[in-house]
Amino acid sequence: xxxxxxxxxxxxxxxxxxxxxxxxxxxxxxxxxxxxxxxxxxxxxxxxxxxxxxxxxxxxxxxxxxxxxxxxxxxxxxxxxxxxxxxxxxxxxxxxxxxxxxxxxxxxxxxxxxxxxxxxxxxxxxxxxxxxxxxxxxxxxxxxxxxxxxxxxxxxxxxxxxxxxxxxxxxxxxxxxxxxxxxxxxxxxxxxxxxx
Amino acid sequence: xxxxxxxxxxxxxxxxxxxxxxxxxxxxxxxxxxxxxxxxxxxxxxxxxxxxxxxxxxxxxxxxxxxxxxxxxxxxxxxxxxxxxxxxxxxxxxxxxxxxxxxxxxxxxxxxxxxxxxxxxxxxxxxxxxxxxxxxxxxxxxxxxxxxxxxxxxxxxxxxxxxxxxxxxxx
Numbered sequence: 001x002x003x004x005x006x007x008x009x010x011x012x013x014x015x016x017x018x019x020x021x022x023x024x025x026x027x028x029x030x031x032x033x034x035x036x037x038x039x040x041x042x043x044x045x046x047x048x049x050x051x052x053x054x055x056x057x058x059x060x061x062x063x064x065x066x067x068x069x070x071x072x073x074x075x076x077x078x079x080x081x082x083x084x085x086x087x088x089x090x091x092x093x094x095x096x097x098x099x100x101x102x103x104x105x106x107x108x109x110x111x112x113x114x115x116x117x118x119x120x121x122x123x124x125x126x127x128x129x130x131x132x133x134x135x136x137x138x139x140x141x142x143x144x145x146x147x148x149x150x151x152x153x154x155x156x157x158x159x160x161x162x163x164x165x166x167x168x169x170x171x172x173x174x175x176x177x178x179x180x181x182x183x184x185x186x187x188x189x190x191x192x193x194x195x196x
Numbered sequence: 197x198x199x200x201x202x203x204x205x206x207x208x209x210x211x212x213x214x215x216x217x218x219x220x221x222x223x224x225x226x227x228x229x230x231x232x233x234x235x236x237x238x239x240x241x242x243x244x245x246x247x248x249x250x251x252x253x254x255x256x257x258x259x260x261x262x263x264x265x266x267x268x269x270x271x272x273x274x275x276x277x278x279x280x281x282x283x284x285x286x287x288x289x290x291x292x293x294x295x296x297x298x299x300x301x302x303x304x305x306x307x308x309x310x311x312x313x314x315x316x317x318x319x320x321x322x323x324x325x326x327x328x329x330x331x332x333x334x335x336x337x338x339x340x341x342x343x344x345x346x347x348x349x350x351x352x353x354x355x356x357x358x359x360x361x362x363x364x365x366x367x
Contacts, residue, residue: 002328002329002340002344005325005344006245006246006249007249009249009250009252009253010248010249010252010253012253012256012258013249013252013253013254013255013256013258014252014256016256016257016258016261017252017255017256017257017258020256020257020258020261022255022256022257025255025256025257026252026255026256028255029251029252029254029255030248030251030252032251033244033247033248033251034244034248036247037240037243037244037247037248038240038244040243040247041236041237041239041240041243041244042236044236044239045232045233045236045237048229048232048233048235048236049229049230049232049233049236050229050232051232052228052229052231052232052235053224053225053226053227053228053229053232054206054207054210054225054228055228056224056225056227056228056229056231057210057211057214057219057221057224057225057228058210058214059228060214060219060224061210061213061214061217061219062217063210063213101202103202103203106203106206108330109232109235111331112235112330112331112334112335113231115331115332115334115335115337116235116334116335118335119335119336119337125336125337125338125339126337126338126339126341127332127337127339127340127341127343131332131337131343132340132341132342132343132346135327135328135331135332135343135346135347136343136346136347136350138322138327138331139287139322139323139324139327139328139346139347139350139351140321140322140347140350140351140353140354141319141320141321141322141354143319143320146315146318146319146320148294148318149297149315149318149319152297152298152301152306152315153301153306153311153315156301156302156305156306157306158306158307158311159307160307161306163307163312164312164315164316164319166365167312167316167358167361167362167365167366168315168316168319168320170357170361171316171317171319171320171354171357171358171361172319172320172354174353174354174357174361175320175321175350175351175353175354175357176350178349178350178353178354178357179346179347179349179350179353182346182349182350182353183342183346186342186345186346187342190341190342
């Protein structure tokens with residue numbers, strides 16, 4: 001599916017540019033994006049190295065296990081496939097916590113580490129049930145305090161920059177619940193077709 | 197304000213507990229962080245490839261044409277058409293979505309209906325394509341099953357939820 005989307009975006013874009021006379025812009029966009037991608041990866045490297053180092057300490061000190069134990073009743077329901085006290089749970093929870101507080105920079109490394117642990121559990125190159133659930137939660141956003149948006153609102157002179165926090169939390173809760181339900185729906189559909 | 201204290205706070209708590217438990221913190225830090233370099237390097241091809249495709253699509257004007265095509269439909273169901281670019285681009289590109297949000301807030305004002313809606317939408321959804329690319333790319337997942345469908349449908353739910361909530365709360 002991603003193969004198709006990827007090719008489709010580029011091919012449609014180039015064909016469109018041919019008819020629309022925007023080939024020069026396309027050329028510029030290609031090469032500036034290459035630089036941008038390297039820059040993003042570079043800045044991600046710093047964040048990844050730092051947080052994964054720190055999280056390794058947290059793991060060694062038993063903090064991730066503690067976090068996993070504390071939220072086990074909830075997380076067990078969302079991720080029934082992950083064994084109790086598996087380090088994957090700790091990383092999933094730290095990713096979710098960081099996301100909730102708007103610490104996107106800290107959330108990504110822990111999410112990546114969680115994915116790595118989930119891959120260790122499944123042992124294949126195919127996305128496992130837990131991986132898809134974890135992804136669904138992440139794509140629906142868990143942010144409780146959207147700091148970037150508040151900053152933009154302040155910059156453009158909002159009377160009450162934080163007025164949108166309540167609405168954002170409500171929308172986030174709905175989209176996360178929807179994500180979990182959609183994920184379950186697809187899971188049961190997969191299971192049914194497998195049986196037949 | 198809280199966010200200024202949050203990260204230093206986390207660092208202090210982790211380091212104190214680790215020291216009390218006699219974890220060789222610096223050595224463990226270095227050991228754990230090495231993994232970060234590997235993940236970052238394996239990430240680059242996935243990220244770069246996806247970003248180039250999206251950039252071509254946007255720069256060619258194809259994105260704009262799709263938006264123009266859908267605009268009458270949005271107006272017909274009573275949702276301001278100005279919000280459409282944000283709703284469509286949010287799952288695809290995070291930086292593009294942020295610039296659209298900024299532009300909407302700048303032109304319509306942060307406290308206008310569209311300004312509020314853009315703020316809520318930006319805050320309550322995430323860039324599905326980026327997350328899938330990064331998370332699956334870094335660990336080498338080749339077949340992603342229903343992940344993309346689930347992610348995009350969740351985005352749709354978030355976008356519809358933002359519209360309804362903002363209409364109820366601010367109108």
